[in-house]
Amino acid sequence: MQLIRNLGRSALHSFQRLGRGNLFLFHTLMGVPQLFLRYRLIIQQLYSVGVMSLTIIVVSGLFTGMVLGLQLFNTLQNFGAEQSIGSVTALTLVRELGPVLTAIFFAGLAGTSLTAEIGLMKATEQLSGMEMMAVDPMRRVIAPRFLAAWLSVPVLALIFSAVAILGAYFVTVGLLGLDSSVYWSQMQAYVDWHEDVVNGIIKSIAFGFIAAWIAVFEGHDAVPTSEGVSRATIRTVVHTSLSVLGVDFILTSLMFGG
Numbered sequence: 001m002q003l004i005r006n007l008g009r010s011a012l013h014s015f016q017r018l019g020r021g022n023l024f025l026f027h028t029l030m031g032v033p034q035l036f037l038r039y040r041l042i043i044q045q046l047y048s049v050g051v052m053s054l055t056i057i058v059v060s061g062l063f064t065g066m067v068l069g070l071q072l073f074n075t076l077q078n079f080g081a082e083q084s085i086g087s088v089t090a091l092t093l094v095r096e097l098g099p100v101l102t103a104i105f106f107a108g109l110a111g112t113s114l115t116a117e118i119g120l121m122k123a124t125e126q127l128s129g130m131e132m133m134a135v136d137p138m139r140r141v142i143a144p145r146f147l148a149a150w151l152s153v154p155v156l157a158l159i160f161s162a163v164a165i166l167g168a169y170f171v172t173v174g175l176l177g178l179d180s181s182v183y184w185s186q187m188q189a190y191v192d193w194h195e196d197v198v199n200g201i202i203k204s205i206a207f208g209f210i211a212a213w214i215a216v217f218e219g220h221d222a223v224p225t226s227e228g229v230s231r232a233t234i235r236t237v238v239h240t241s242l243s244v245l246g247v248d249f250i251l252t253s254l255m256f257g258g
Contacts, residue, residue, distance in 0.1 A: 021217050028146050028216065031139035035147055041140075045148030049110040053156060056109055057102060061160040064097065065089070065167025073172050082172075086183035087190035089168045090161075094191065094200040095256070098161035100248055103207035106153055107240035111215035112233040114145050118219025119229035127220075142220060146212045153208025154201055161200070199255045206251060207244050214240045 222232035
């Protein structure tokens with residue numbers, strides 16, 4: 001009976017958090033339209049969560065492309081199909097690896113930063129102080145960070161994919177001797193703008209929405225203690241990663257399942 005009670009308590013707690021998360025998202029989206037009158041708030045947060053994440057995106061994209069190019073060359077060479085490395089690399093990055101890895105890296109760096117920042121503002125009663133001064137923290141603090149994170153992920157995903165393609169080009173053409181014209185011509189022949197690139201952008205927009213929502217919600221819903229904030233940052237990474245992978249399967253089934 002104790003096990004059943006624990007399971008029921010956990011289920012109720014999960015449903016309560018889900019309900020709070022949806023109400024929180026509704027209030028956050030209500031504050032987004034007014035941000036266009038305060039564009040400086042968006043610019044500040046875009047720099048904080050987008051530009052400051054650019055280094056890890058570029059470095060990780062470069063090495064991801066280099067490893068992917070090396071592995072594909074060694075594998076496809078056994079079948080005499082090394083000339084298709086350009087198309088396979090681009091399709092893999094644009095369709096899957098670019099949006100997914102960017103969202104996960106973003107959650108590990110900028111997402112945890114947003115969660116910790118909002119959680120500390122709650123722990124030090126800064127959000128309560130804003131309410132006492134008739135300033136809505138949802139519109140002044142939460143909404144700008146949510147919108148900036150949402151806008152940053154698609155742009156970072158495009159940069160990740162482009163840098164990874166260049167990394168694969170450096171390995172396969174510069175080090176392994178593949179013909180440069182073959183690499184680019186195969187890519188241009190088999191990568192479709194609407195079928196591959198646009199669908200990849202749609203994925204990155206969806207993943208950015210998920211990453212931004214979870215990051216700001218976990219910070220706002222954190223227990224106002226140092227331990228509570230640390231647990232919230234962990235939940236941000238775990239929940240974002242699992243949600244992105246689950247949604248990726250659903251979107252892939254809808255887009256490429258035939």
